[in-house]
Each structure stands twice: as C-alpha cells, then as structure tokens.
Amino acid sequence: DSGVTQTPKHLITATGQRVTLRCSPRSGDLSVYWYQQSLDQGLQFLIQYYNGEERAKGNILERFSAQQFPDLHSELNLSSLELGDSALYFCASSVGSKRGNEQFFGPGTRLTVL
C-alpha cells in the first residue's frame, strides 16, 4: 500500500459525458501527478501540481483539467469523453517537486467509455 488513494476504482460512462477522478496523496506529500495508461499509448504523464499550483504539464488534452485543493487532494476532470479516453488513470504523489523525488503511485481508476 503506497498511501495514495484514488476513487473510484472503476468508472463506466458514455461518450460525451464528463467525469471526475479523485486522488488523496500520502500524508506530508505536496506534489500530485496524474498519468494515463492506455493499450495503444502506454504510460503518459499528464500534469503535476505542487502545493496547489501547476508545476509541470505533459500530453494533457484540452478536454482534461486538474486542480489541487488546499487540503492537497487533487481532482482530474475529463469532459466530452471519447472512446479513446478509456484507460487506467494513475495518481502519484511525492514530497516535493525536485528531480529525484520518488513518486508513490495509487492503485488507479479504470475508466471505460462506451
């Protein structure tokens, strides 16, 4: 158990819908990262927040957005969902944002878009 929690574990929805994925980091960690893992694209870094502020950005679509709240939990919002958005979404956390900070991953949310 990494100490990172993600809800829900599974989510099934339809194309065009909007969903919110939630992540609670390990106690004391200030950074939260979001990743997408799909069969055709592999693991992709989406975005990172550090203490409430966006710190790094990867291949995140404009239809996706994220935020980190004052209590440090984070949400990833996915809108106008397409079939290709079906994937495992992982959240990770680390103490800081410096190079070398070990990231601890949550168990993931499996999103299925029908």
Place this chain on the structure above:
Amino acid sequence: DAKTTQPTSMDCAEGRAANLPCNHSTISGNEYVYWYRQIHSQGPQYIIHGLKNNETNEMASLIITEDRKSSTLILPHATLRDTAVYYCIVRVDRISGTYKYIFGTGTRLKVLA
C-alpha cells in the same frame, strides 16, 4: 524531446542477474533517468534514478554510460517476484522552467524458475 527505447521483453533465470538496457540517446545534460516497474496493472513502483554516476540501492543498480546515451538497470539476484514491466523514464526540462516525464514502452521481464 528526449525519447527512451527499451527491448519489448526479456527472460531471466531465478537467482541470476537481470540486466535491462535503455537507450536515451537524445538526453540532455541535466536530465535524470528514472526506473519504475509495474506488476500487472498495479501502480508503478519506484526503483532507482540517476544523472551521471552509477547508483545502487537495496533494490537495484543503475549503470549510466559516460556519454549518457544509454543506461542499464541491474537486478542482482532476480526472484519470481521481480516479474514485471520495467519502465525507463527521462524527465525533460524545458527552458520555461517546467518539465515533463517521457516514458519508454517498457520491458516485460519474466523471471523463470
């Protein structure tokens, strides 16, 4: 952007050393190399990271070539529980001060009894 290339799969006998290569020929001077592994569809697990020098921890050793264009992760005594997909990752720093993580496609390591 930097790109990492890894073999798709490898087998290793239990108790022997597993050597997993990664090519990152476009890496820049201050970009770190990280290794994580993923067992089934669980969240990836950190193994080790490095910049220029070889690194060792309780899980593995990381050997980075002098030109930094490639690296090798070494699991000294592989066990059946080391069967997993191993990812080589580069953190690409941008002039703006932000960065992103580039994942390789991963090597599926199978440890054989």
